[in-house]
Amino acid sequence: MDHIDRVLLAQLQQDATQSYAALSRTVGLSAGATHERVRKLRERGAIRRTAVEVDPAAVGYGVLAYVTVDSTSWMGDSADSFAALPEVVEAHVIAGSASVLVKVRTATTEQLQDVLRRIHTIDGVNGTRATVVLETLFERPVSPHGEDQEQE
Numbered sequence: 001m002d003h004i005d006r007v008l009l010a011q012l013q014q015d016a017t018q019s020y021a022a023l024s025r026t027v028g029l030s031a032g033a034t035h036e037r038v039r040k041l042r043e044r045g046a047i048r049r050t051a052v053e054v055d056p057a058a059v060g061y062g063v064l065a066y067v068t069v070d071s072t073s074w075m076g077d078s079a080d081s082f083a084a085l086p087e088v089v090e091a092h093v094i095a096g097s098a099s100v101l102v103k104v105r106t107a108t109t110e111q112l113q114d115v116l117r118r119i120h121t122i123d124g125v126n127g128t129r130a131t132v133v134l135e136t137l138f139e140r141p142v143s144p145h146g147e148d149q150e151q152e
Contacts, residue, residue: 009144
């Protein structure tokens with residue numbers, strides 16, 4: 001990945017609806033060459049998907065909680081169980097005193113309590129600790145501007 005790829009990724013993270021012509025002006029390539037670069041970034045998996053960022057509070061999911069899940073067994077095979085809960089928007093196997101960390105979005109704290117009850121029904125789960133977010137100070141996308149090493 002070179003400097004041009006990194007600039008393209010940064011630009012697409014800011015606005016994925018930009019035309020190839022607009023992107024090409026930013027990186028100094030033709031629209032065709034820019035399109036080819038973006039295609040290769042997709043093929044290599046650097047671009048996983050293109051999506052619209054929705055404000056959760058604006059669509060009724062203003063309660064955000066991070067929940068650590070304690071277990072009696074390895075939880076690495078439990079992805080389907082967590083994915084079956086639509087309020088769970090992320091799940092990670094973690095190191096430390098807990099086994100899994102999940103990010104949960106609900107409309108109310110009562111709904112959060114219901115999600116915690118359903119998490120407790122997953123095989124191997126023996127406890128949870130929820131931290132409710134009061135305010136998000138900032139969120140940052142992954143920066144493509146790491147060390148500028150050519151890896152082509």
